[in-house]
Amino acid sequence: MKKPIIGITMGDPAGNGSEISVKALSRSEIYEQCRPVIIGDAACMEEAVKIAGKEGQIKIHAINDIKAAKFEYGTIDVYDMNLVNMDRHIFGKVSKMCGEAAFQYVVKVIELAQSGEIDATVTNALNKEAINMAGHHYSGHTEIYAEYTHTDKYTMMLAHEDLRVVHVSTHVSLRQACDKVKKDRVLEVIRIANDACKAIGIENPKIGVAGLNPHCGENGLFGTEEIEEIQPAIDEAMAEGINIPEKKPTPPDSIFSKAIGGWYDIVVAMYHDQGHIPLKVKGFVYNKELKKWDAVAGVNVTLGIPVIRVSVDHGTGFDLAGKGESNELSLVNSIDYATKLAVNKK
Incomplete structure (x- = not known):
């Protein structure tokens, strides 16, 4: 089987996506498992080679057709969108130009995936304010993918090592999130979670379903969502x-420890922070003595859409952009996950 082609968006040009892309693709093992190509601006990537300290080691190869890619270690193929005026480019600053560029990289990578020119997509971070400033009113990557793939039923999966989490709701207020815990949606996400695990090679996935309320509502004392919505979804699943x-909802304050301990292959979380916090506590490691991040790990997978999409599980790094200090581990993990999903899909 040919190694899958992985399209990687550069992310917001004012952020650290170009730098971590150079650092990730400076690892020879990436080229041993897949054929990566950056969707972005060649000029930004040339600058990132210098920032990452890879001059003389890494060359940028600008292309406008995937067929022209070399896929050779030491050369980074860049599908050059040529959208950034480098005279106006400023790291760490929200701008309409960079928002437009980041948005168009995403649209292009979706187009390439839908046409079969690439096998999977990986996204570096974009800035929501910037893309909205450019006139594209989305709350994030997931919503862009959903619209451009004409998908109504989808969810987000976060993963770090063997801890995997999917969400009943994501980018809504906490008040709205409680209202979205409905039997049909919980059942839908349980099904998506089951399919996701099978897609990465887990034959009989063990699924944990978190409760919404403290102690899963204590038989209705602290809320009735577990009785009225979550349990019926579990029964049908x-x-x-x-x-x-466990055949029932599991208290949210213990379910993630159990998952790390191997009780489950994946956890269905009821809302954004319920799932994100444990993942980031495990995957984000800050060295307080050196005052820097030792690891920024974890990936974000959009499930339910017809193309493979994996993303870094961190923001644009505006505070680090241009300094050469950004950590590429989350992007490396994302490429690994996308490759695994692409191979299993084939």
Whole structure:
């Protein structure tokens, strides 16, 4: 089997996406498992080679057709969109120009995936304020992918090592998130979680379903969502043959420790922070003595859409952009995950 072609968006040009792309693709093992290509601006990537201290080691190869890519270690293929005026380019600053560029990189990578020219997509971070400033009113990558792939039923999966989390709701207020815990949506996400695990090679996934309320509502004392919405979804999922070992919602304050301990292959979280906080506590490691991040790990996978999309699980790094200090581990993990999904899909 040919190694899958992985399209990687450069992210917001004012952020650190170009730098971490250079650092990630400076690892020879990436080229041993896949054929990567950056969707972005060649001029930004040339600058990133200098920032990352890779002059003389890494060359940028600008292309306007995937067929022209070399896929050779030591050369980074860049599908050159030529959208950034380098005379106006400023690291760490929100701008309409960079928002427009970041948005168009995403649209292009989706187009390439839908046409079969690439096998999977990986996204570096974009800035929501910048893309909205450019006139594209989306709350993030996931919503762009959903619209451009004409998908209604989708969710986000976060993963770091063997801890995986999917969400019933994501980018809504906490008040709205509680209202979105409905039986049909919980069941839909349990099904998506089950399919996601199978897509990465887990034959009989064990799924944990978090409660919404403290102690899962304590039989209605602290809320009734577990009784009225979550349990009926679990019952129906189990009737379909989905493996939910505990057969009931699990208290949110213990479910993630159990998942890390191997009780589950994936956890269904009820809202954004319920799932994000444990992932980032595990994957983001700050060295307080050196005052720097030792690791910024973890990936974000959009499930339910017809193309493979994996993203770094961090922001644009505006405070670090242009300094050569950014950590590429999350991008490396994202490429690994996208490759695994692409190979299993084939």
